[in-house]
Amino acid sequence: xxxxxxxxxxxxxxxxxxxAHHVAPSGExxxxxxxxGVEHAEDPFDTVIRELAEETGCHEVVERLxxxxxxxxxxxxxxxxxxxxxxxxxxGVRITGGRLRPEPNGATAESVWTPIPDxxxxxxxxxxxxxxxxxxxxxxxxxxxxxxxSGLIQH
Numbered sequence: 001x002x003x004x005x006x007x008x009x010x011x012x013x014x015x016x017x018x019x020a021h022h023v024a025p026s027g028e029x030x031x032x033x034x035x036x037g038v039e040h041a042e043d044p045f046d047t048v049i050r051e052l053a054e055e056t057g058c059h060e061v062v063e064r065l066x067x068x069x070x071x072x073x074x075x076x077x078x079x080x081x082x083x084x085x086x087x088x089x090x091x092g093v094r095i096t097g098g099r100l101r102p103e104p105n106g107a108t109a110e111s112v113w114t115p116i117p118d119x120x121x122x123x124x125x126x127x128x129x130x131x132x133x134x135x136x137x138x139x140x141x142x143x144x145x146x147x148x149x150s151g152l153i154q155h
Contacts (some may be wrong), residue, residue, distance in 0.1 A: 067142030
């Protein structure tokens with residue numbers, strides 16, 4: 001089993017959410033939240049700031065911790081063919097500057113402000129739905145029910 005700790009930015013403004021268009025090495029594309037893996041000895045708070053800047057070209061202010069999600073991806077569905085656990089730390093953030101651009105030498109082809117009602121029609125990571133649910137409900141526990149993976153929603 002592999003394990004990954006990651007931090008994600010949930011940027012919601014004027015009924016839109018900032019999404020990153022991720023391109024896997026296989027060429028498969030998925031919409032997701034800006035964010036990524038926490039490096040050794042890095043605080044997840046610092047990770048979300050670094051990752052958003054790298055992937056989108058924008059700067060932000062972290063306004064609040066939204067919650068934490070833990071999911072196990074079965075071996076049959078995992079890219080590496082082995083069971084994988086992802087623990088995601090979700091932060092509500094506000095963009096304060098910069099310009100949207102593709103990630104230089106990275107996997108984010110573009111970042112787009114997307115009307116929240118349009119998200120349901122996108123091929124997306126379940127992280128998008130989790131982040132939006134956390135931002136919408138602000139649960140005291142920082143936890144929302146698991147998002148079923150099927151159709152347009154991927155691991």
